Amino acid sequence: MNIPHLHAAFATFTLGVAMTASAAGPAFDDKFRQLDELLPTPGVTRNAAGAPGHAYWQQRADYKLRVSLDEASRAISGAGTVTYHNNSPDTLSYLWVQLDQNMFRSDSDNRKITTLPSRSAWQARSNDGVKFDALRFTLEAGKFAGGIEIGSVTGSDGRALAHTINKTMMRIDLPQPLKPGAKVSFNVAWRFNIPEMNVLGRRMGFERFKDGNDIYEIAQWFPRMAAYYDAAGWQNAQYLGDGEFTLEFGDYDVAITVPSDHIVAATGELQNAGEVLSSVQRERLQQAKKAGKPVMIVSQEEAQATEKGRATGNRTWRFNAKNVRDFAFASSRKFIWDAQGIKSGKQDVMAMSYYPAEANPLWEKYSTPAVIHTIEQYNKYSFDYPYPVAISVNGPVGGMEYPMLSFNGRRPVKDAKTGELTYSQAAKYGLISVIIHEVGHNYFPMIVNSDERQWTWMDEGMNSFLQFLAEQAWEENYPARRGEPRDIVDYMRSTNQAPIMTNAESTLQRGANAYAKPATAFNILRETVLGRELFDFAFKEYAERWKFKRPTPADFFRTMEDASGTDLDWFWRGWFYTTDAVDISVDGISEYTVSSKDPEVEKAWQRARRAAEPVSVTDQRNQGMPRRVDAHPELKDFYNEHDEFTVTNKDRNTFAETTAGLEDWEKALLKEGKHLTLVDFSNRGGLVMPLIVELTFKSGKKTIERIPAEVWRYSPKKITKLFVTDEPIVGLTQDPYWETADIDVSNNSWPRKATPSRLELFKTERDPNNLMRDAATPLKSTPTAAPKAAQ
Known part of the structure; x- marks a missing residue:
């Protein structure tokens, strides 16, 4: 760490670089230019604030x-x-x-x-079933x-x-x-x-x-x-x-004719319960409306008894659904059916689950509670769930959403020893997550009716973000897959990317691009850029403005800026229109202190600095060497008894003359002894982001400085930031909590920190029939995929 000492009472620091490039240098890349060139012009149907216009x-x-x-x-x-x-x-x-x-x-x-x-990938995966499935x-x-x-x-x-x-x-x-x-x-x-x-x-x-x-x-x-x-x-x-x-959107009147022993789950409210349900089942549904936990409408024993037989004839179930954009249904004689009533604002909602015995004990424990949890959490960030039912069905579809109805996968497996159905941790949390996600789609896009054929991220990305918030509210340390910035780093490093603003059919790595990356972007916008209060207000405003209407990306971008009072064009441009990554490097650090001009203070500081220097090799080897002045003491004078750090009357007089014309506040500033630290940052990934700098002081104290992304506005590649502190800085880390999805944390600290990893040892492979083969294979190491490998 370079620590020069300023001998001027006041100093002016020029931070960053010149805004205009030299004739031979690159053109200025304005990361903060407005999105007007990319967004459609506002009009009477969609106004400049991002809301439906007066002629919508x-x-x-x-x-x-x-x-x-x-x-x-x-x-x-x-x-x-x-x-x-x-x-x-x-x-x-x-x-x-x-x-x-x-x-x-x-x-x-x-x-x-x-x-x-590719042929190589096909051949490499020939033993894992891919060939057979694809051929089938x-x-x-x-x-x-x-x-x-x-x-x-x-x-x-x-x-x-x-x-x-x-x-x-x-x-x-x-x-x-x-x-x-x-x-x-x-x-x-x-x-x-x-x-x-x-x-x-x-x-x-x-x-x-x-x-x-x-x-x-x-x-x-x-x-x-x-x-x-x-x-x-x-x-x-x-x-x-x-x-x-x-x-x-529209109203649906649907009659569904199925075998008479089937149970049907569908979008909308059942209109003819008296014709298709037994009196016991109707009574149980009434109980479920006020129950504190799910009530079995069709129990497992009843469902298993039904599936063993085959009733003759058909039965027609009638459903009505108002103001929905689609209709789906599920039917089987295998269905167990449970239900529990909840309140969503003024709306009474029946949360229900339909599943076969093969799904237990997992589904009866978690499905309907997950439906209820989703509605409670999504209501906080958008609007009250407006429909009378919310359904989760277990069947062959791994996860898919429709108004009031979702198809969800995940089942337990048979224990190899006991033969009983049991479930893994992955199955448990996978089920809860998929139900949150698919039920959550009722909000986006079943009500906030974005164009899914064009922009996948507008429903999947937003819903994945709200899913992440709901998962955090389920339990501490919930194993969420999408939302945390550190979980998108591998994708942000990859070269096989497309911008989020890519048509649904052209998106590469759909899950990462349309689900995980926008969910992460919204989380960073909420936690790091805007803060929770501003973000939550703006996001809820967007949801309220566009429920039962059809927003475009521009409507979302404009609403978030309008309701938060923040220019976010730089954020949308970087995260949604490019494949740039976050990689902010700490390149250098220099510490300065302000000279007090007082010779008593300054020469003592200089003496201490000299004393801290190592003794040179020459001086070490000259120890005990005969010296002339020792043999002839008459050659010694005043300067042999007083070194260059001795304060003289001339020094004192000069100090008095220098400070005689200073104001009191200027004299006080000289005595404060502030430490001025200049830190060089470079933007290696191209995506500008706020600086989150953790400073560690000599005393051991730590503090966080949060600097808006606009610090890059004049120089998007390199900047120098001044930190003024009361004590020396002995360590500095950019993004200490990994909240910006920085793809290389090895360059985030000063002094540099060692990156932990593991060295894997492999047994030497020997081929007795190949005498020319090397006797040993090289050691292989697992490269550190920062930040995950550091956990």
Whole structure:
């Protein structure tokens, strides 16, 4: 540590570098330039504050549907009426409808564009089942007669409507243009074969059990109106599998016909409980409304007794759902069913779970409590859950969300010794997390209705962030996977990235890019940049502004700035529009103290500094050497008895003359003895972030200095920061709590700290038939993947 001493009473420090580059140097990279060049211009539908404008509009689609589940052929057939409301200022001559089941056709784009890993990766993984699974998928996809068969499309007058099917989209040509403020109804009939989820499925399908029973999780099961909105027109991009769904709100009246011994879980409220439930089951549901813990509506014993038999005939369950953007259901005779009522603001909510005996003891213990916990926590950060039911279903789908209903995986396994079902820690927390996540999707995007086909992060990233907050509220040291900055470091180091602001179908490493990175960004924005109070207010404002409406990324960015009173364009640009990483290095440190000018003080300081220096090798070896002045003492004078650090009258007089004209405050400043430390920082990763600097003092005391990201505004690559302290700084660490996702913590400290790791020893591999092979293999070491390896 270099510690010079300033002999001027006052000093001016120039920090950073010049704003303009030399003719030969690089152009100035303004990390804080505004996003105006990237964001759409505000208007009457979406204003500059990020709120819906005074002329905001959105379409509406109401559905009256009848659907039958054919258990023998594992098929769905349906018919119904769609009423489309044109609330836009535009006249529409045709409508676009989504036929998502066509993704399961053998000739679909989804099947045709499927690729395998590189040849080397394929060969390297030949022993872990990848080859077999991929081959099975390819073969089964070719044999499965998937896709939706449209039986008829007719107008309200019964006449056939001209329609054109383009892969997963269908255009309906209207006989008369649909004017603003008008509505049109059409009828449609269809059928499709249900894919087996574990083989071909994507977000829906059936699961077969060895006893001949199935669990059906049915979604994307009817022709759904595509979204038409001000920022995009028709969202009629093809469904390729990754980009999810963009839909309109509406009311649903749905009749679901299933085998008479099935239990059905669905979006909405059951309308005919007296026809499909026993008196005992209805009584239990009434008890559950006021219960303090889940009540069994169908017990495990009852479900297992039912699944052993086969009742004849069918039964129709009727559900109504108001102001939802989709509808899904699940059906099986294997379902155990529990329920517990809770309050969400003024809304009474029935939290419910449906699961087979194979899911216990895990599901009966954690599913419904996790549903309740999600609603309680998400309400804090957004708005009160507005729907009457919230459901978690266990089946073949690992995790997928629909209004009021979610499909969730995770089950226990049989103990090898006892044969009893038991669950691991990973299964327990995996279940709780997936339920929080999928139930949480009711808020984003089922109510805050973002365009999933375009921007995955707007629902998955926001929901993963709220999931992280809910997980922290479940228990201390909850093993969360996404949200902590240190957990995104490996991805931020990688070269196989795309910006968060990438279309859903083009995103690389979808889980890291669209879930984990935005969740981490929001956590950093909350904890490090804005603070919890400002962030929570702004985020809740966004949720309230856009519930039951369709926001765009610009609406979110603008709302967060508007409600927090903070310019965050630098943050959005760095985290969402680039693949830059955080890597802030502490490059150098110099300490200064201010000279008091008092010779008594200054020469004592100089003497002490000299005494602290090591004795040179020459002086050490000259010890005891005969000296002339020792042999001839008459050669000694005043200067042999007084060294250069002796204070003279001349020194005292000079000090008196120098300080005679100073003001009292200036004299006091000279006596304070402040320590001035200049620290050089460089931005090696490209992403500007606040400085969080932990200072360690000679006394052992520590303090944290938090410096806004704007410290980089004039010099985004290198800066020098001045710290004024009362005592010497003996150590300094940038980002001591790993709160910025810095990808290299080895350069964050001064003095540098050793990076802990482990050295792995491997037994020498010998091949007796290869006499030319080296006798020993080199030692292998596990590289430190900071910061994780330091734990």
